[in-house]
Amino acid sequence: MPSLDVRTRPNGQARTRRGRPALSEVGTEPDYRFSLANERTFLAWNRTALALLAAGLAVANLLPRFGFPHTRLIVSLALIGLGAWLAFLSYPAWEAKERAMREGRPLPSFRAPRVVAIGVGLVSVLAAVGVIIHRGT
Amino acid sequence: MSTPEPLGGAASGETIPDGAFHSNQSKADDDRGMARERTRLAWHRTGLSLLAVGVGVLRAVTVSRTPVMVAAAVVGLGALMSGWALLLAARGATGRLPHSVAGPPTLRRVAVCIEAMAVAAAVLALFPLAG
Numbered sequence: 001m002p003s004l005d006v007r008t009r010p011n012g013q014a015r016t017r018r019g020r021p022a023l024s025e026v027g028t029e030p031d032y033r034f035s036l037a038n039e040r041t042f043l044a045w046n047r048t049a050l051a052l053l054a055a056g057l058a059v060a061n062l063l064p065r066f067g068f069p070h071t072r073l074i075v076s077l078a079l080i081g082l083g084a085w086l087a088f089l090s091y092p093a094w095e096a097k098e099r100a101m102r103e104g105r106p107l108p109s110f111r112a113p114r115v116v117a118i119g120v121g122l123v124s125v126l127a128a129v130g131v132i133i134h135r136g137t
Numbered sequence: 138m139s140t141p142e143p144l145g146g147a148a149s150g151e152t153i154p155d156g157a158f159h160s161n162q163s164k165a166d167d168d169r170g171m172a173r174e175r176t177r178l179a180w181h182r183t184g185l186s187l188l189a190v191g192v193g194v195l196r197a198v199t200v201s202r203t204p205v206m207v208a209a210a211v212v213g214l215g216a217l218m219s220g221w222a223l224l225l226a227a228r229g230a231t232g233r234l235p236h237s238v239a240g241p242p243t244l245r246r247v248a249v250c251i252e253a254m255a256v257a258a259a260v261l262a263l264f265p266l267a268g
Contacts, residue, residue: 023241032172033172036172036173036175036176037172039176039179039239039244040175040176040179042244042247043176043179043180043182043183043247044179046183046186046247046248046251047182047183047186049251049255050183050186050187050189050190050251050254051186053190053193053251053254053255053258054186054189054190054193056258056259056262057190057193057194057197057258057261057262058193059262060197060261060262061193061196061197061200061261061262073262073263076262077259077262077263080255080258080259080262081259083251083255083258084252084255084256084259087248087251087252087255088248088252090248091241091244091245091248094244095241
């Protein structure tokens with residue numbers, strides 16, 4: 001069954017939607033354990049995205065209002081936005097790593113860990129400030 | 138990339154010899170199926186996470202939305218989890234093969250499902266009492 005992600009050009013070379021050569025056309029097949037590890041990493045990032053979505057939903061629907069107006073909404077949307085961004089980024093990251101492994105290049109850098117750490121840190125500070133002000137009033 | 142790091146960490150105790158990075162030969166004798174098993178478990182964990190968030194969305198919908206939206210959310214979550222179960226069943230059927238790695242379309246669909254879940258969560262967070 002042909003891949004839905006791949007289109008065949010008139011010259012017979014398969015291309016992805018972005019015009020790059022399809023993964024199966026690039027380099028050589030890496031050790032399958034590396035591909036499986038890459039797949040597990042993809043799934044782990046998606047689980048992180050789901051955890052951020054769950055946290056955002058919980059903040060929006062379960063917590064009482066914070067001291068500042070709209071603090072709860074801002075915290076909730078920040079968590080959900082971070083989760084959506086991670087899910088959006090997970091597939092290109094998987095593909096870039098798979099392509100690099102097939103071509104024998106070093107794995108590309110991935111900025112998500114830094115952004116997630118900074119994002120969760122900022123949200124935590126915002127939530128803590130909200131809780132302190134709410135307790136003080 | 139001269140010498141790859143061992144896969145799976147200390148728990149699995151796997152080591153990969155030099156020059157094995159681009160080997161097309163099956164390493165089933167070294168691996169004993171552990172990498173595939175870990176990957177399958179990762180799929181199951183992700184499915185459970187998806188179910189948990191789906192139930193959270195469902196709960197938020199149930200509290201504040203109309204019966205039609207609740208029914209749509211139940212059907213949507215049921216369809217999503219049924220699709221996930223079918224995907225895992227199909228992967229289980231081919232799990233004995235060395236190349237049982239999910240292809241780009243499957244992984245893209247997984248990411249799209251989670252993005253759709255994020256949109257639903259954002260709508261529910263923005264309009265918690267509408268309906």
